[in-house]
Amino acid sequence: MPADQPRTLSVGFVPGVTPGKWVARWRERHPEVPLELHQHDDDALAALREGSDDVVFVRLPVDRAGIHLIPLYEEQPVAVMSRENELSLYDDVPAEELEGGILLDVLECGGPKSAVEVAASGAGVVVLPMSLARLYARKDAVHRPVPGLVPTTIGIAWRTEDESDDVEEFIGIVRGRTARSSRQPSQREAPKKSASQKAAAKKAAAGDQKGGKQSGKPGRPSGPRGKRR
Numbered sequence: 001m002p003a004d005q006p007r008t009l010s011v012g013f014v015p016g017v018t019p020g021k022w023v024a025r026w027r028e029r030h031p032e033v034p035l036e037l038h039q040h041d042d043d044a045l046a047a048l049r050e051g052s053d054d055v056v057f058v059r060l061p062v063d064r065a066g067i068h069l070i071p072l073y074e075e076q077p078v079a080v081m082s083r084e085n086e087l088s089l090y091d092d093v094p095a096e097e098l099e100g101g102i103l104l105d106v107l108e109c110g111g112p113k114s115a116v117e118v119a120a121s122g123a124g125v126v127v128l129p130m131s132l133a134r135l136y137a138r139k140d141a142v143h144r145p146v147p148g149l150v151p152t153t154i155g156i157a158w159r160t161e162d163e164s165d166d167v168e169e170f171i172g173i174v175r176g177r178t179a180r181s182s183r184q185p186s187q188r189e190a191p192k193k194s195a196s197q198k199a200a201a202k203k204a205a206a207g208d209q210k211g212g213k214q215s216g217k218p219g220r221p222s223g224p225r226g227k228r229r
Contacts (some may be wrong), residue, residue, distance in 0.1 A: 010055075013038075016131030060154070062155075077127055080127075087101070112132045116133070
């Protein structure tokens with residue numbers, strides 16, 4: 001393994017992200033390089049910048065200083081509320097309907113899990129990405145899509161100075177490249193030969209070909225030929 005590659009690939013992610021399919025592909029293609037997963041309830045970028053993670057899945061927007069970031073997919077925003085809340089009667093909650101109620105602030109509640117608990121108590125409504133609403137689902141709470149709101153985005157980030165093949169390989173897997181893609185580091189061609197190396201190889205091949213040739217057709221037995229009668 002090249003010296004610039006991490007011995008173990010460390011992948012971090014925020015709650016709501018399910019990296020299982022990409023991890024499975026990595027382990028299938030590169031069983032020789034262990035992959036570790038770390039969920040970060042707070043700031044996943046801190047683990048990336050500190051070097052404890054090689055790549056992280058983050059929820060945008062984030063501070064992009066010193067990192068590469070590729071947006072991957074969008075998340076549907078939903079309203080989470082008590083089952084007794086009248087908004088639960090909607091299949092899709094119109095965005096303007098949220099203006100008349102009490103909207104809970106996720107940070108003031110202590111995070112998305114606590115916000116769902118507060119909403120379930122009937123104290124208000126909290127808007128979250130659907131993945132988080134499902135992750136922290138409760139029997140006394142429901143969630144409904146809010147089509148009029150801007151969706152959130154999940155992306156993958158890595159340090160700008162990190163040029164290891166393992167990181168590039170994992171990014172390629174996340175972006176959907178196949179195992180035989182020429183853009184994957186594991187499928188790159190061997191370094192091209194120099195002119196002198198090509199000449200030496202050509203000379204050796206010519207010598208092998210000459211030595212392998214037969215020196216002529218099998219000769220006939222010597223002596224006088226018999227006359228035909």
